[in-house]
Amino acid sequence: MTELLQTIAPPSRSLPVVIFGAGSIVTDAHLPAYAKAGFTVAGIYDPDRAKAEAILPPGAVAYASMADATAAGTAVVYDLAVPPAAIPGILRTLPEGAVALIQKPMGSDLKTADEIIGILRTRNIRAAVNFQLRFAPMALALKDAIAQGQLGDLVDFDAWLALDTPWHLWAFLADLPRVEILLHSIHYLDFMRDLLGNPLGIAARTMGHPSSTVSNTRTAMMMDYGPEVRANLSINHNHAFGRKFQACEFRICGTKGAAYMKLGVNLDYPRGEPDELWLNTGAGWEQVPLIGNWFIEAFVGRITQVMRFAVGEDDALQGSAEDAWHTMALVEAAYDSAAAPLYPIRTAPDA
Ligand SMILES: NC(=O)c1ccc[n+]([C@@H]2O[C@H](COP(=O)([O-])OP(=O)(O)OC[C@H]3O[C@@H](n4cnc5c(N)ncnc54)[C@H](O)[C@@H]3O)[C@@H](O)[C@H]2O)c1
Numbered sequence: 001m002t003e004l005l006q007t008i009a010p011p012s013r014s015l016p017v018v019i020f021g022a023g024s025i026v027t028d029a030h031l032p033a034y035a036k037a038g039f040t041v042a043g044i045y046d047p048d049r050a051k052a053e054a055i056l057p058p059g060a061v062a063y064a065s066m067a068d069a070t071a072a073g074t075a076v077v078y079d080l081a082v083p084p085a086a087i088p089g090i091l092r093t094l095p096e097g098a099v100a101l102i103q104k105p106m107g108s109d110l111k112t113a114d115e116i117i118g119i120l121r122t123r124n125i126r127a128a129v130n131f132q133l134r135f136a137p138m139a140l141a142l143k144d145a146i147a148q149g150q151l152g153d154l155v156d157f158d159a160w161l162a163l164d165t166p167w168h169l170w171a172f173l174a175d176l177p178r179v180e181i182l183l184h185s186i187h188y189l190d191f192m193r194d195l196l197g198n199p200l201g202i203a204a205r206t207m208g209h210p211s212s213t214v215s216n217t218r219t220a221m222m223m224d225y226g227p228e229v230r231a232n233l234s235i236n237h238n239h240a241f242g243r244k245f246q247a248c249e250f251r252i253c254g255t256k257g258a259a260y261m262k263l264g265v266n267l268d269y270p271r272g273e274p275d276e277l278w279l280n281t282g283a284g285w286e287q288v289p290l291i292g293n294w295f296i297e298a299f300v301g302r303i304t305q306v307m308r309f310a311v312g313e314d315d316a317l318q319g320s321a322e323d324a325w326h327t328m329a330l331v332e333a334a335y336d337s338a339a340a341p342l343y344p345i346r347t348a349p350d351a
Helices: 024-037 049-055 084-093 110-123 137-147 171-175 180-196 294-310 321-338
Strands: 017-020 041-045 077-080 099-102 126-129 154-162 201-207 218-224 230-236 247-254 258-262 276-280
Touching: 017 024, 024 041, 024 049, 024 294, 041 049, 077 084, 077 294, 084 099, 084 110, 099 294, 110 321, 126 294, 126 321, 137 180, 137 258, 137 276, 137 294, 154 180, 180 201, 180 218, 180 230, 180 321, 201 321
Parallel strands: 017 041, 017 077, 077 099, 099 126, 154 230
Antiparallel strands: 154 247, 201 218, 218 230, 247 258, 258 276
């Protein structure tokens, strides 16, 4: 098997990072990823300053105000890891011309995504969105194999999840009308778009489960990519019947070959299992040895590409906010579809 790219090449120099939010994703993924990438965190702003102080990496400061956090102007990269509702307010305060990375989702709905795009365009803020699954080692390797033509033309994308997700760990989900697609499957929709582009349409159903009060935890989505490409996501976060038949996997098939991806982080959560990538490009299934997992290597890749752009070594931001808007539009269409009837079935013979 040819060597496949699994990382984004580091830039020759980097800018310090200013982080907004001192919550669990910053502690669990952003800070370890930035340390691994060798990027400096200048400081963290959180209205709960004690939270920022408690997680500061060496040399970083806990800012007392937004003004302090933005005092470095465009000489830093801004990293927003806050609840979606806080994103527009922070973007309005960032210096014009800044480079920013925004945690997903890009707002709680498409209306807020529109608002965010408006602010970014008006203030000339160049932003990427942290749909980081695109940068997982298995995802980069798969995209490299596809770019080399090893799979031929993609004709099938099938995501199958049967998990027992501990939603109770996230108390804030309790009252949200949109959970499964907006906060979880959104990663898979974004990754699917990265491989196949924008679908023409979507049919979706999303629902909760009698065992919990979370609004939606089970989803079925079928995308319209025209007559040659089938794309489906089947997602059940309430498969609480033991590990044996649980799954978190993608099957991606082309005209010449196929790929199997196992997304280990969601299995045996929160400990997780290693990711897997297998390719069959004509000589049987071969496992690609991976250099790491979605958590946290994908966060390393995501910030590295932003940094390459910020220092002028990449011309464009991959997964820019303008691109991510289409993932938000797909999520919105999924919820709209889920609220509308599917194609009706006749209930009696036309005798
Ligand atoms: N990409 C991923 O895989 C991934 C995973 C988990 C969470 N997330 C996203 O990251 C975001 C944060 O998630 P979390 O789990 O860390 O939440 P959290 O509730 O643990 O932390 C959020 C923090 O943001 C702070 N905050 C609120 N308003 C702020 C403001 N205006 N300025 C600065 N800080 C502010 C809060 O005080 C809190 O400390 C959410 O949008 C979530 O959807 C993404």
